[in-house]
Amino acid sequence: MRILNASGCLDALAAPDVARQLDAFVTKTVTPLPREGSAPPRIAETAHGMLNAIGLANPGRERFLAEHLPRLRELGPPLWVSVGGFCADDYAETCSNLEDIEAIELNLSCPNVDEAADSAAEIVAACRRATGLPLYAKLSAAHPDVAEVARAVAAAGADGLSLINTLRGVALDRRLRPALARGSGGLSGPALKPVALHAVTVCGEATGLPIVGMGGIESGRDALEFAACGASDVALGTVLFADPGAPGRVRTELTAACADAGVVNPEDAAGLRKSPETQRKVPA
Ligand SMILES: Cc1cc2nc3c(=O)[nH]c(=O)nc-3n(C[C@H](O)[C@H](O)[C@H](O)COP(=O)(O)O)c2cc1C
Numbered sequence: 001m002r003i004l005n006a007s008g009c010l011d012a013l014a015a016p017d018v019a020r021q022l023d024a025f026v027t028k029t030v031t032p033l034p035r036e037g038s039a040p041p042r043i044a045e046t047a048h049g050m051l052n053a054i055g056l057a058n059p060g061r062e063r064f065l066a067e068h069l070p071r072l073r074e075l076g077p078p079l080w081v082s083v084g085g086f087c088a089d090d091y092a093e094t095c096s097n098l099e100d101i102e103a104i105e106l107n108l109s110c111p112n113v114d115e116a117a118d119s120a121a122e123i124v125a126a127c128r129r130a131t132g133l134p135l136y137a138k139l140s141a142a143h144p145d146v147a148e149v150a151r152a153v154a155a156a157g158a159d160g161l162s163l164i165n166t167l168r169g170v171a172l173d174r175r176l177r178p179a180l181a182r183g184s185g186g187l188s189g190p191a192l193k194p195v196a197l198h199a200v201t202v203c204g205e206a207t208g209l210p211i212v213g214m215g216g217i218e219s220g221r222d223a224l225e226f227a228a229c230g231a232s233d234v235a236l237g238t239v240l241f242a243d244p245g246a247p248g249r250v251r252t253e254l255t256a257a258c259a260d261a262g263v264v265n266p267e268d269a270a271g272l273r274k275s276p277e278t279q280r281k282v283p284a
Pocket of ligand 1: 006007008009028029050052054056082107138164165166187188189190192214215216217235236237238239
């Protein structure tokens with residue numbers, strides 16, 4: 001099981017030592033044109049997680065490829081580039097410009113942009129034609145049937161899934177006004193974990209694709225639970241803001257969590273959940 005960062009939760013150039021603890025570094029989502037993102041305040045604390053409305057702030061494809069990517073390559077960890085856009089061609093053109101990276105993650109699920117995107121399967125199909133690199137489709141659990149979306153992107157040529165993105169929410173300030181200037185934002189952190197574990201379970205069963213599980217992972221035990229639900233790898237997001245040492249800590253805790261659960265490797269945990277003595281069906 002590899003430990004990655006969740007897109008948008010680590011600036012590897014500002015914190016290279018944190019990035020070097022990872023098995024692969026995932027960039028912030030890159031869009032064709034530069035984006036300033038939403039107006040501040042863009043972050044709010046809630047009792048069980050964090051609400052953000054960054055709005056895909058990023059330097060845009062051209063500057064990313066010319067300035068950021070060469071510097072990221074020097075850091076060491078294999079790179080995943082998160083690609084965003086507003087139509088299938090946006091995504092496909094960025095994919096066709098990428099080479100010598102480990103994988104592409106297609107952000108099909110940002111709650112902080114208003115533009116309607118083409119369908120997830122249409123975007124994946126266009127990107128499949130544009131690149132031979134591994135394509136991971138990052139989906140939202142806000143869809144009423146996430147397993148159906150997973151099946152559609154698998155049929156369109158996705159090599160893996162990243163699950164899940166934030167879920168839309170609202171936080172109010174002391175005077176009962178929305179705490180974020182944008183009004184709503186994406187909820188991340190511990191509150192997401194049960195939702196993410198469900199999405200990983202049903203999408204894994206629907207597609208058999210490798211899955212990077214994320215959503216509220218803070219400990220080795222959390223990571224092992226994702227493995228038990230069928231994730232092949234995990235990504236750390238919100239926890240990195242509070243604990244930059246989390247990748248190393250979670251890796252160490254994962255070994256202890258495996259011993260505690262009576263498995264040798266995280267991979268064996270999936271079998272444990274499915275063994276006849278412990279099997280309980282998770283409804284879609
Ligand atoms: C501040 C912030 C920025 C994010 N930016 C992106 C992004 O650019 N692209 C993306 O796919 N997900 C983005 N996400 C979502 C995370 O990658 C992740 O899916 C989500 O936060 C759930 O994981 P967590 O609960 O461990 O944070 C962002 C999350 C946060 C908190």
